[in-house]
Amino acid sequence: MTAMVHIAIEFIQAHPLVLALIKILIVFTVLMGIVAYLVYMERKVLSFMQARLGPMRVGPWGLLQPVADGIKLLLKEDIIPAGADKFLFLLAPAISITVALTVFAVIPFAGNFYVSDINIGLLFILGVSSLGIYGTILGGWSSNSHYPLLGALRASAQLVSYEVAAGMALVGVLLISNSLSMVEIVNRQMQMGVWNVFVQPVAFVIYLIAAVAETNRSPFDLPEAESELTAGFHTEYSGFRFAIYFVAEYTNMVVVSCIAVTMFLGGWLQPFSNIRAFDSLRFAPIVACLGTAVFVLWLGLKGLVPLERYFFIGLAVTCVLMAGLVAIPVVLSAIQGVFWFSAKVLVFLYAFIWYRATFPRYRYDQLMNVSWRWMIPIGLANVIVTAIIRYSMSPHVPAAPVAGLGG
Protein backbone atom coordinates (compact mmCIF):
# COMPACT_ATOMS: atom_id res chain seq x y z
CA MET A 1 0.00 0.00 0.00
CA THR A 2 2.66 2.49 1.06
CA ALA A 3 4.72 1.45 -1.93
CA MET A 4 1.84 2.32 -4.22
CA VAL A 5 1.45 5.72 -2.57
CA HIS A 6 5.20 6.30 -2.99
CA ILE A 7 5.01 5.38 -6.65
CA ALA A 8 2.04 7.71 -7.11
CA ILE A 9 3.86 10.58 -5.37
CA GLU A 10 7.00 9.99 -7.43
CA PHE A 11 4.94 9.88 -10.60
CA ILE A 12 3.26 13.18 -9.75
CA GLN A 13 6.60 14.76 -8.90
CA ALA A 14 8.06 13.57 -12.17
CA HIS A 15 5.09 14.81 -14.17
CA PRO A 16 3.88 18.17 -12.76
CA LEU A 17 1.22 18.30 -15.46
CA VAL A 18 -0.59 15.39 -13.79
CA LEU A 19 -0.88 17.33 -10.54
CA ALA A 20 -2.21 20.34 -12.45
CA LEU A 21 -4.75 18.10 -14.20
CA ILE A 22 -5.91 16.67 -10.89
CA LYS A 23 -6.29 20.18 -9.48
CA ILE A 24 -8.19 21.30 -12.58
CA LEU A 25 -10.49 18.31 -12.24
CA ILE A 26 -11.21 19.12 -8.59
CA VAL A 27 -11.81 22.80 -9.29
CA PHE A 28 -14.00 22.06 -12.30
CA THR A 29 -16.15 19.47 -10.53
CA VAL A 30 -16.65 21.56 -7.42
CA LEU A 31 -17.34 24.63 -9.53
CA MET A 32 -20.03 22.91 -11.59
CA GLY A 33 -21.71 21.75 -8.39
CA ILE A 34 -21.55 25.25 -6.97
CA VAL A 35 -22.97 26.75 -10.15
CA ALA A 36 -25.85 24.26 -10.20
CA TYR A 37 -26.73 25.02 -6.61
CA LEU A 38 -26.13 28.73 -7.12
CA VAL A 39 -29.17 28.65 -9.42
CA TYR A 40 -31.10 26.93 -6.64
CA MET A 41 -29.86 29.44 -4.09
CA GLU A 42 -30.81 32.31 -6.35
CA ARG A 43 -34.35 31.01 -6.79
CA LYS A 44 -34.71 30.39 -3.07
CA VAL A 45 -33.29 33.69 -1.82
CA LEU A 46 -35.18 35.63 -4.46
CA SER A 47 -38.44 33.98 -3.52
CA PHE A 48 -37.93 34.50 0.22
CA MET A 49 -37.32 38.18 -0.46
CA GLN A 50 -40.60 38.21 -2.40
CA ALA A 51 -42.56 36.42 0.36
CA ARG A 52 -42.67 33.18 -1.65
CA LEU A 53 -41.20 29.75 -1.05
CA GLY A 54 -39.59 29.00 -4.40
CA PRO A 55 -39.03 25.45 -5.68
CA MET A 56 -40.49 23.00 -3.17
CA ARG A 57 -41.71 19.98 -5.09
CA VAL A 58 -38.61 18.30 -6.58
CA GLY A 59 -36.94 16.60 -3.65
CA PRO A 60 -37.02 17.90 -0.08
CA TRP A 61 -37.36 21.69 -0.22
CA GLY A 62 -36.72 21.47 -3.98
CA LEU A 63 -33.14 20.32 -3.46
CA LEU A 64 -33.16 18.23 -6.63
CA GLN A 65 -34.42 21.11 -8.77
CA PRO A 66 -31.02 21.79 -10.42
CA VAL A 67 -30.81 18.14 -11.46
CA ALA A 68 -34.31 18.25 -12.92
CA ASP A 69 -33.52 21.47 -14.75
CA GLY A 70 -30.33 20.02 -16.17
CA ILE A 71 -32.08 16.90 -17.44
CA LYS A 72 -34.86 18.99 -18.95
CA LEU A 73 -32.41 21.23 -20.80
CA LEU A 74 -30.41 18.23 -22.06
CA LEU A 75 -33.52 16.56 -23.48
CA LYS A 76 -34.83 19.67 -25.22
CA GLU A 77 -34.59 20.12 -28.96
CA ASP A 78 -31.47 21.95 -30.08
CA ILE A 79 -32.69 24.55 -32.58
CA ILE A 80 -30.45 26.42 -35.01
CA PRO A 81 -32.35 29.24 -36.73
CA ALA A 82 -32.61 29.00 -40.53
CA GLY A 83 -30.70 32.19 -41.35
CA ALA A 84 -28.12 31.84 -38.61
CA ASP A 85 -24.39 31.86 -39.19
CA LYS A 86 -24.07 28.27 -38.15
CA PHE A 87 -20.39 28.16 -37.25
CA LEU A 88 -20.45 31.25 -35.06
CA PHE A 89 -23.81 30.23 -33.59
CA LEU A 90 -22.30 26.99 -32.36
CA LEU A 91 -19.04 28.63 -31.32
CA ALA A 92 -20.45 31.51 -29.24
CA PRO A 93 -21.62 29.60 -26.13
CA ALA A 94 -18.36 27.67 -26.17
CA ILE A 95 -16.42 30.95 -26.04
CA SER A 96 -18.50 32.15 -23.10
CA ILE A 97 -18.02 29.05 -20.98
CA THR A 98 -14.35 28.49 -21.88
CA VAL A 99 -13.39 32.02 -20.96
CA ALA A 100 -15.36 31.91 -17.73
CA LEU A 101 -13.68 28.68 -16.67
CA THR A 102 -10.16 29.66 -17.78
CA VAL A 103 -9.99 32.45 -15.22
CA PHE A 104 -10.04 29.90 -12.41
CA ALA A 105 -6.53 28.85 -13.42
CA VAL A 106 -4.98 31.73 -11.49
CA ILE A 107 -7.34 32.18 -8.56
CA PRO A 108 -5.82 31.08 -5.25
CA PHE A 109 -8.44 29.25 -3.21
CA ALA A 110 -6.05 28.83 -0.31
CA GLY A 111 -2.42 29.59 0.45
CA ASN A 112 -1.37 26.22 -0.97
CA PHE A 113 -4.22 25.40 -3.29
CA TYR A 114 -4.31 27.00 -6.74
CA VAL A 115 -3.98 25.62 -10.22
CA SER A 116 -1.15 27.98 -11.12
CA ASP A 117 0.42 31.13 -9.77
CA ILE A 118 1.71 33.20 -12.66
CA ASN A 119 3.31 36.56 -12.03
CA ILE A 120 0.89 38.33 -14.38
CA GLY A 121 -2.18 36.74 -12.82
CA LEU A 122 -4.37 39.82 -12.72
CA LEU A 123 -3.40 40.83 -16.24
CA PHE A 124 -4.28 37.32 -17.38
CA ILE A 125 -7.70 37.57 -15.72
CA LEU A 126 -8.45 40.97 -17.24
CA GLY A 127 -7.27 39.84 -20.66
CA VAL A 128 -9.16 36.58 -20.70
CA SER A 129 -12.36 37.79 -19.12
CA SER A 130 -12.73 40.62 -21.63
CA LEU A 131 -12.75 37.95 -24.33
CA GLY A 132 -15.91 36.60 -22.77
CA ILE A 133 -17.90 39.40 -24.30
CA TYR A 134 -17.29 37.80 -27.72
CA GLY A 135 -19.50 34.94 -26.64
CA THR A 136 -22.30 37.40 -26.04
CA ILE A 137 -21.78 39.53 -29.12
CA LEU A 138 -21.24 36.66 -31.56
CA GLY A 139 -24.17 34.72 -30.10
CA GLY A 140 -26.43 37.73 -30.57
CA TRP A 141 -25.15 38.58 -34.00
CA SER A 142 -25.08 35.10 -35.49
CA SER A 143 -28.68 34.35 -34.45
CA ASN A 144 -29.93 36.47 -37.38
CA SER A 145 -32.74 37.87 -35.30
CA HIS A 146 -33.68 41.32 -34.06
CA TYR A 147 -33.78 40.83 -30.31
CA PRO A 148 -30.48 38.99 -29.99
CA LEU A 149 -28.82 41.62 -32.17
CA LEU A 150 -30.10 44.43 -29.94
CA GLY A 151 -28.99 42.51 -26.86
CA ALA A 152 -25.55 42.00 -28.33
CA LEU A 153 -25.24 45.69 -29.20
CA ARG A 154 -26.17 46.66 -25.67
CA ALA A 155 -23.78 44.10 -24.26
CA SER A 156 -20.85 45.39 -26.31
CA ALA A 157 -21.31 49.00 -25.20
CA GLN A 158 -22.05 48.09 -21.59
CA LEU A 159 -19.20 45.69 -21.11
CA VAL A 160 -16.68 48.02 -22.69
CA SER A 161 -17.76 50.86 -20.38
CA TYR A 162 -17.66 48.85 -17.22
CA GLU A 163 -14.45 47.04 -18.08
CA VAL A 164 -12.78 50.45 -17.88
CA ALA A 165 -14.27 51.22 -14.48
CA ALA A 166 -13.36 47.81 -13.09
CA GLY A 167 -9.84 48.19 -14.45
CA MET A 168 -9.47 51.56 -12.72
CA ALA A 169 -10.57 50.03 -9.45
CA LEU A 170 -8.07 47.18 -9.75
CA VAL A 171 -5.20 49.53 -10.64
CA GLY A 172 -5.62 51.16 -7.23
CA VAL A 173 -5.04 47.80 -5.59
CA LEU A 174 -2.06 47.10 -7.82
CA LEU A 175 -0.38 50.30 -6.72
CA ILE A 176 -0.59 49.15 -3.12
CA SER A 177 0.27 45.50 -3.48
CA ASN A 178 3.12 46.08 -5.94
CA SER A 179 2.44 42.83 -7.74
CA LEU A 180 0.20 41.26 -10.37
CA SER A 181 0.34 37.76 -8.94
CA MET A 182 -2.88 36.85 -7.18
CA VAL A 183 -1.07 34.90 -4.47
CA GLU A 184 1.32 37.79 -3.92
CA ILE A 185 -1.56 40.25 -3.62
CA VAL A 186 -3.08 38.21 -0.80
CA ASN A 187 0.28 37.73 0.89
CA ARG A 188 0.82 41.45 0.72
CA GLN A 189 -2.47 42.01 2.56
CA MET A 190 -1.26 39.56 5.20
CA GLN A 191 2.00 41.52 5.60
CA MET A 192 0.21 44.83 5.80
CA GLY A 193 -2.10 43.37 8.43
CA VAL A 194 -5.06 45.10 6.82
CA TRP A 195 -7.21 44.13 3.89
CA ASN A 196 -7.22 46.23 0.76
CA VAL A 197 -10.87 47.09 1.23
CA PHE A 198 -9.92 49.34 4.14
CA VAL A 199 -7.10 50.95 2.19
CA GLN A 200 -9.08 51.30 -1.05
CA PRO A 201 -12.75 51.62 -0.10
CA VAL A 202 -13.61 53.73 -3.14
CA ALA A 203 -12.05 51.21 -5.50
CA PHE A 204 -13.95 48.45 -3.73
CA VAL A 205 -17.33 50.11 -4.24
CA ILE A 206 -16.52 50.84 -7.87
CA TYR A 207 -15.44 47.27 -8.48
CA LEU A 208 -18.56 45.96 -6.75
CA ILE A 209 -20.83 47.93 -9.08
CA ALA A 210 -18.76 47.25 -12.18
CA ALA A 211 -18.71 43.54 -11.37
CA VAL A 212 -22.51 43.40 -11.37
CA ALA A 213 -22.55 45.18 -14.71
CA GLU A 214 -19.90 42.94 -16.22
CA THR A 215 -21.76 39.78 -15.36
CA ASN A 216 -24.97 41.13 -16.93
CA ARG A 217 -26.79 40.83 -13.68
CA SER A 218 -29.75 42.88 -12.54
CA PRO A 219 -29.90 45.91 -12.23
CA PHE A 220 -27.54 46.00 -15.23
CA ASP A 221 -29.06 43.09 -17.15
CA LEU A 222 -29.80 45.12 -20.25
CA PRO A 223 -28.31 42.61 -22.74
CA GLU A 224 -30.93 40.09 -21.70
CA ALA A 225 -33.66 42.43 -20.46
CA GLU A 226 -36.55 40.01 -20.69
CA SER A 227 -39.26 42.66 -20.58
CA GLU A 228 -37.76 44.48 -23.54
CA LEU A 229 -35.77 41.97 -25.58
CA THR A 230 -37.50 38.61 -24.87
CA ALA A 231 -34.27 37.01 -23.67
CA GLY A 232 -31.70 39.32 -25.20
CA PHE A 233 -28.65 37.82 -26.85
CA HIS A 234 -29.64 34.20 -26.19
CA THR A 235 -33.23 34.43 -27.44
CA GLU A 236 -32.60 31.94 -30.26
CA TYR A 237 -30.71 29.45 -28.12
CA SER A 238 -32.41 26.41 -26.69
CA GLY A 239 -31.61 23.16 -24.98
CA PHE A 240 -28.03 22.45 -24.07
CA ARG A 241 -26.58 25.54 -25.73
CA PHE A 242 -28.85 27.71 -23.63
CA ALA A 243 -27.74 25.74 -20.58
CA ILE A 244 -24.14 26.55 -21.45
CA TYR A 245 -24.90 30.27 -21.60
CA PHE A 246 -26.67 29.93 -18.28
CA VAL A 247 -23.74 28.12 -16.67
CA ALA A 248 -21.36 30.70 -18.11
CA GLU A 249 -23.34 33.54 -16.56
CA TYR A 250 -23.27 31.95 -13.14
CA THR A 251 -19.63 30.96 -13.48
CA ASN A 252 -18.89 34.60 -14.25
CA MET A 253 -20.63 35.54 -11.04
CA VAL A 254 -18.33 33.22 -9.14
CA VAL A 255 -15.34 34.59 -11.06
CA VAL A 256 -15.95 38.23 -10.21
CA SER A 257 -16.70 37.29 -6.60
CA CYS A 258 -13.42 35.39 -6.40
CA ILE A 259 -11.51 38.32 -7.87
CA ALA A 260 -13.17 40.77 -5.49
CA VAL A 261 -12.38 38.54 -2.52
CA THR A 262 -8.77 38.08 -3.58
CA MET A 263 -8.16 41.71 -4.40
CA PHE A 264 -10.05 43.43 -1.60
CA LEU A 265 -11.04 41.01 1.14
CA GLY A 266 -7.79 39.18 1.73
CA GLY A 267 -8.52 35.98 -0.16
CA TRP A 268 -8.06 32.98 2.07
CA LEU A 269 -6.98 35.01 5.11
CA GLN A 270 -8.86 34.73 8.37
CA PRO A 271 -10.48 38.02 9.41
CA PHE A 272 -8.68 40.01 12.12
CA SER A 273 -5.95 37.39 12.36
CA ASN A 274 -3.56 39.91 13.96
CA ILE A 275 -5.89 40.72 16.87
CA ARG A 276 -5.69 38.35 19.82
CA ALA A 277 -9.34 38.75 20.75
CA PHE A 278 -10.47 37.40 17.42
CA ASP A 279 -8.21 34.36 17.52
CA SER A 280 -11.19 32.15 18.31
CA LEU A 281 -12.46 32.78 14.77
CA ARG A 282 -10.29 29.79 13.95
CA PHE A 283 -13.19 27.63 15.14
CA ALA A 284 -15.66 29.20 12.75
CA PRO A 285 -15.79 26.10 10.49
CA ILE A 286 -17.07 24.02 13.42
CA VAL A 287 -19.65 26.66 14.29
CA ALA A 288 -20.70 26.82 10.65
CA CYS A 289 -21.25 23.05 10.55
CA LEU A 290 -23.23 23.06 13.79
CA GLY A 291 -25.24 26.08 12.66
CA THR A 292 -26.14 24.28 9.46
CA ALA A 293 -27.17 21.27 11.53
CA VAL A 294 -29.49 23.37 13.67
CA PHE A 295 -30.97 25.09 10.63
CA VAL A 296 -31.54 21.80 8.83
CA LEU A 297 -33.09 20.27 11.93
CA TRP A 298 -35.45 23.24 12.20
CA LEU A 299 -36.45 22.76 8.55
CA GLY A 300 -37.03 19.08 9.21
CA LEU A 301 -39.25 19.69 12.23
CA LYS A 302 -41.29 22.16 10.18
CA GLY A 303 -41.55 19.70 7.27
CA LEU A 304 -45.00 18.56 6.19
CA VAL A 305 -44.00 15.30 4.51
CA PRO A 306 -42.73 12.54 6.88
CA LEU A 307 -40.12 11.28 4.39
CA GLU A 308 -38.62 14.75 4.06
CA ARG A 309 -38.54 15.07 7.83
CA TYR A 310 -36.37 11.95 8.11
CA PHE A 311 -34.14 13.23 5.31
CA PHE A 312 -33.53 16.52 7.10
CA ILE A 313 -32.88 14.87 10.44
CA GLY A 314 -30.37 12.61 8.69
CA LEU A 315 -28.78 15.65 7.09
CA ALA A 316 -28.53 17.36 10.47
CA VAL A 317 -26.78 14.30 11.90
CA THR A 318 -24.37 14.37 8.94
CA CYS A 319 -23.63 18.03 9.65
CA VAL A 320 -22.87 17.24 13.28
CA LEU A 321 -20.52 14.45 12.16
CA MET A 322 -18.90 16.94 9.78
CA ALA A 323 -18.40 19.31 12.70
CA GLY A 324 -16.73 16.48 14.58
CA LEU A 325 -14.45 15.80 11.63
CA VAL A 326 -13.60 19.46 11.26
CA ALA A 327 -12.85 19.70 14.98
CA ILE A 328 -9.77 17.50 14.52
CA PRO A 329 -6.89 20.02 14.79
CA VAL A 330 -5.10 18.82 11.65
CA VAL A 331 -8.23 19.06 9.53
CA LEU A 332 -9.17 22.37 11.12
CA SER A 333 -5.91 24.03 10.15
CA ALA A 334 -5.99 22.40 6.71
CA ILE A 335 -9.37 23.76 5.70
CA GLN A 336 -8.91 27.26 7.20
CA GLY A 337 -7.95 28.85 3.87
CA VAL A 338 -10.60 27.24 1.72
CA PHE A 339 -13.25 27.87 4.36
CA TRP A 340 -12.62 31.59 4.64
CA PHE A 341 -12.27 31.97 0.90
CA SER A 342 -15.55 30.24 0.15
CA ALA A 343 -17.32 32.03 2.99
CA LYS A 344 -16.34 35.39 1.55
CA VAL A 345 -17.27 34.33 -1.98
CA LEU A 346 -20.63 33.15 -0.69
CA VAL A 347 -21.30 36.57 0.80
CA PHE A 348 -20.62 38.13 -2.57
CA LEU A 349 -22.85 35.65 -4.41
CA TYR A 350 -25.61 36.36 -1.91
CA ALA A 351 -25.16 40.07 -2.51
CA PHE A 352 -25.60 39.53 -6.26
CA ILE A 353 -28.96 37.88 -5.64
CA TRP A 354 -29.84 40.52 -3.09
CA TYR A 355 -29.28 43.30 -5.64
CA ARG A 356 -31.43 41.47 -8.12
CA ALA A 357 -34.29 41.28 -5.63
CA THR A 358 -33.98 44.95 -4.72
CA PHE A 359 -33.09 47.17 -7.66
CA PRO A 360 -35.11 47.75 -10.81
CA ARG A 361 -33.25 47.72 -14.11
CA TYR A 362 -31.45 50.87 -15.24
CA ARG A 363 -32.50 52.71 -18.36
CA TYR A 364 -29.85 52.55 -21.05
CA ASP A 365 -28.74 56.19 -20.80
CA GLN A 366 -28.64 55.92 -17.00
CA LEU A 367 -26.43 52.88 -17.35
CA MET A 368 -24.00 54.82 -19.50
CA ASN A 369 -24.18 57.83 -17.16
CA VAL A 370 -23.28 55.76 -14.12
CA SER A 371 -20.21 54.42 -15.81
CA TRP A 372 -18.85 57.35 -17.81
CA ARG A 373 -19.93 60.29 -15.67
CA TRP A 374 -19.40 58.82 -12.22
CA MET A 375 -17.47 55.61 -11.89
CA ILE A 376 -14.68 56.18 -14.40
CA PRO A 377 -13.82 59.74 -13.20
CA ILE A 378 -13.96 58.66 -9.56
CA GLY A 379 -11.87 55.60 -10.35
CA LEU A 380 -9.35 57.74 -12.18
CA ALA A 381 -9.17 60.19 -9.28
CA ASN A 382 -8.72 57.26 -6.92
CA VAL A 383 -5.80 55.96 -8.97
CA ILE A 384 -4.13 59.37 -9.06
CA VAL A 385 -4.57 60.02 -5.35
CA THR A 386 -3.34 56.54 -4.47
CA ALA A 387 -0.31 56.95 -6.71
CA ILE A 388 0.60 60.29 -5.15
CA ILE A 389 0.24 59.00 -1.60
CA ARG A 390 2.08 55.82 -2.47
CA TYR A 391 4.95 57.81 -3.99
CA SER A 392 5.20 60.34 -1.20
CA MET A 393 5.29 57.61 1.43
CA SER A 394 8.04 55.53 -0.14
CA PRO A 395 9.46 57.06 -3.30
CA HIS A 396 12.42 54.72 -3.50
CA VAL A 397 10.70 51.35 -3.47
CA PRO A 398 11.71 49.77 -6.72
CA ALA A 399 9.00 48.57 -9.06
CA ALA A 400 8.03 45.00 -8.46
CA PRO A 401 10.22 42.73 -10.50
CA VAL A 402 8.05 41.63 -13.39
CA ALA A 403 10.74 39.19 -14.30
CA GLY A 404 10.01 35.75 -15.54
CA LEU A 405 8.80 37.13 -18.83
CA GLY A 406 12.28 37.90 -20.06
CA GLY A 407 14.15 35.77 -17.64
Added chain:
Amino acid sequence: MRLTEFFHRVFLVDLIKGLRLTFSYQRPSAVYTEQYPLERPRVAERYRGVPRLNCHPATGETLCIACNLCSLACPENLIVVGWTRTEDRKKRLTTFTYDLSRCMFCGLCEDACPVDALELTQDFELAHYSREDMIWDRQALEAGPRPTRYTR
Protein backbone atom coordinates in the same frame (compact mmCIF):
# COMPACT_ATOMS: atom_id res chain seq x y z
CA MET B 1 -30.71 70.81 2.57
CA ARG B 2 -28.66 70.53 -0.59
CA LEU B 3 -25.74 69.22 1.39
CA THR B 4 -27.68 66.41 3.07
CA GLU B 5 -29.10 65.46 -0.31
CA PHE B 6 -25.59 65.37 -1.70
CA PHE B 7 -24.39 63.05 1.05
CA HIS B 8 -27.46 60.89 0.59
CA ARG B 9 -26.46 60.39 -3.02
CA VAL B 10 -22.78 59.87 -2.35
CA PHE B 11 -23.32 57.18 0.29
CA LEU B 12 -26.14 55.55 -1.69
CA VAL B 13 -28.51 55.90 1.26
CA ASP B 14 -31.66 55.16 -0.73
CA LEU B 15 -30.16 52.02 -2.21
CA ILE B 16 -29.15 50.78 1.25
CA LYS B 17 -32.68 51.46 2.51
CA GLY B 18 -34.04 49.33 -0.30
CA LEU B 19 -31.57 46.56 0.46
CA ARG B 20 -32.63 46.59 4.10
CA LEU B 21 -36.27 46.25 3.16
CA THR B 22 -35.75 43.24 0.91
CA PHE B 23 -33.47 41.67 3.49
CA SER B 24 -36.10 41.97 6.20
CA TYR B 25 -38.61 40.10 4.03
CA GLN B 26 -36.58 36.92 4.38
CA ARG B 27 -38.00 36.20 7.82
CA PRO B 28 -39.98 32.95 7.75
CA SER B 29 -43.18 34.63 8.94
CA ALA B 30 -43.27 36.77 5.81
CA VAL B 31 -43.80 33.79 3.51
CA TYR B 32 -47.27 34.01 2.04
CA THR B 33 -47.26 30.82 -0.03
CA GLU B 34 -49.62 28.01 0.98
CA GLN B 35 -48.49 24.54 -0.03
CA TYR B 36 -52.03 23.62 -0.99
CA PRO B 37 -52.26 19.86 -1.14
CA LEU B 38 -50.00 19.59 1.90
CA GLU B 39 -51.72 22.22 4.00
CA ARG B 40 -55.28 23.62 3.93
CA PRO B 41 -55.54 27.20 2.76
CA ARG B 42 -56.94 29.67 5.24
CA VAL B 43 -60.18 30.87 3.66
CA ALA B 44 -62.03 33.92 4.95
CA GLU B 45 -64.52 33.56 7.76
CA ARG B 46 -67.46 34.54 5.56
CA TYR B 47 -66.29 32.52 2.57
CA ARG B 48 -69.19 30.97 0.65
CA GLY B 49 -68.35 27.54 -0.71
CA VAL B 50 -69.92 24.12 -0.95
CA PRO B 51 -73.59 24.11 0.23
CA ARG B 52 -74.76 21.94 3.09
CA LEU B 53 -78.23 21.08 4.39
CA ASN B 54 -77.94 21.08 8.16
CA CYS B 55 -79.47 18.42 10.37
CA HIS B 56 -80.32 18.71 14.05
CA PRO B 57 -77.18 17.61 15.87
CA ALA B 58 -79.07 15.62 18.49
CA THR B 59 -81.87 13.93 16.56
CA GLY B 60 -80.31 13.87 13.11
CA GLU B 61 -83.55 15.13 11.58
CA THR B 62 -83.30 17.75 8.90
CA LEU B 63 -83.74 21.34 9.98
CA CYS B 64 -85.35 22.22 6.67
CA ILE B 65 -89.06 23.06 6.95
CA ALA B 66 -89.53 22.93 3.15
CA CYS B 67 -90.72 26.52 3.04
CA ASN B 68 -89.29 26.89 -0.50
CA LEU B 69 -87.92 30.41 0.27
CA CYS B 70 -84.41 29.48 -0.87
CA SER B 71 -85.72 28.32 -4.18
CA LEU B 72 -87.60 31.59 -4.64
CA ALA B 73 -84.59 33.64 -3.57
CA CYS B 74 -82.20 31.93 -5.98
CA PRO B 75 -81.45 34.16 -8.99
CA GLU B 76 -80.52 31.13 -11.08
CA ASN B 77 -83.49 29.01 -10.05
CA LEU B 78 -81.23 26.07 -9.38
CA ILE B 79 -82.78 24.89 -6.12
CA VAL B 80 -85.75 22.53 -6.33
CA VAL B 81 -87.48 21.71 -3.05
CA GLY B 82 -89.84 18.74 -2.96
CA TRP B 83 -92.33 18.19 -0.14
CA THR B 84 -95.42 16.30 0.95
CA ARG B 85 -98.22 17.31 3.31
CA THR B 86 -98.65 15.41 6.52
CA GLU B 87 -102.15 14.71 7.96
CA ASP B 88 -102.12 17.96 9.90
CA ARG B 89 -101.33 19.78 6.63
CA LYS B 90 -97.73 20.45 7.65
CA LYS B 91 -95.04 20.56 4.91
CA ARG B 92 -92.47 17.83 5.09
CA LEU B 93 -89.19 17.77 3.08
CA THR B 94 -88.80 14.90 0.64
CA THR B 95 -86.23 15.89 -1.95
CA PHE B 96 -83.81 18.80 -2.29
CA THR B 97 -81.82 19.40 -5.47
CA TYR B 98 -79.03 21.91 -5.77
CA ASP B 99 -77.34 22.41 -9.16
CA LEU B 100 -73.77 23.43 -8.30
CA SER B 101 -72.78 23.80 -11.94
CA ARG B 102 -74.94 26.92 -12.22
CA CYS B 103 -74.40 28.29 -8.73
CA MET B 104 -72.55 31.58 -8.39
CA PHE B 105 -72.34 31.39 -4.60
CA CYS B 106 -74.21 34.66 -4.05
CA GLY B 107 -75.51 33.39 -0.72
CA LEU B 108 -79.08 34.67 -1.19
CA CYS B 109 -80.51 31.21 -0.44
CA GLU B 110 -78.54 31.11 2.76
CA ASP B 111 -79.88 34.52 3.73
CA ALA B 112 -83.45 33.60 2.86
CA CYS B 113 -83.49 30.44 5.00
CA PRO B 114 -85.52 31.17 8.15
CA VAL B 115 -84.15 28.21 10.13
CA ASP B 116 -80.46 28.20 9.14
CA ALA B 117 -80.86 24.85 7.42
CA LEU B 118 -79.11 25.75 4.16
CA GLU B 119 -75.54 26.92 4.63
CA LEU B 120 -72.66 27.69 2.28
CA THR B 121 -69.64 26.18 4.02
CA GLN B 122 -65.95 27.04 3.87
CA ASP B 123 -65.05 24.09 1.66
CA PHE B 124 -63.99 24.89 -1.89
CA GLU B 125 -63.03 21.66 -3.61
CA LEU B 126 -65.74 21.49 -6.25
CA ALA B 127 -64.16 19.60 -9.14
CA HIS B 128 -66.26 16.81 -10.61
CA TYR B 129 -65.88 14.47 -13.53
CA SER B 130 -69.20 15.34 -15.21
CA ARG B 131 -71.91 18.00 -15.14
CA GLU B 132 -74.36 15.43 -13.79
CA ASP B 133 -72.14 14.93 -10.75
CA MET B 134 -72.52 18.59 -9.94
CA ILE B 135 -76.29 18.33 -9.36
CA TRP B 136 -76.42 17.43 -5.70
CA ASP B 137 -79.41 15.69 -4.16
CA ARG B 138 -80.63 15.81 -0.56
CA GLN B 139 -78.35 12.98 0.51
CA ALA B 140 -75.19 14.65 -0.78
CA LEU B 141 -76.21 18.01 0.67
CA GLU B 142 -76.88 16.55 4.11
CA ALA B 143 -73.59 14.69 4.08
CA GLY B 144 -71.95 18.04 3.45
CA PRO B 145 -68.53 18.68 1.98
CA ARG B 146 -65.99 15.95 2.18
CA PRO B 147 -62.61 17.70 1.86
CA THR B 148 -59.96 15.58 0.24
CA ARG B 149 -57.19 14.39 2.52
CA TYR B 150 -53.86 14.21 0.76
CA THR B 151 -51.54 11.84 2.52
CA ARG B 152 -48.37 10.25 1.33
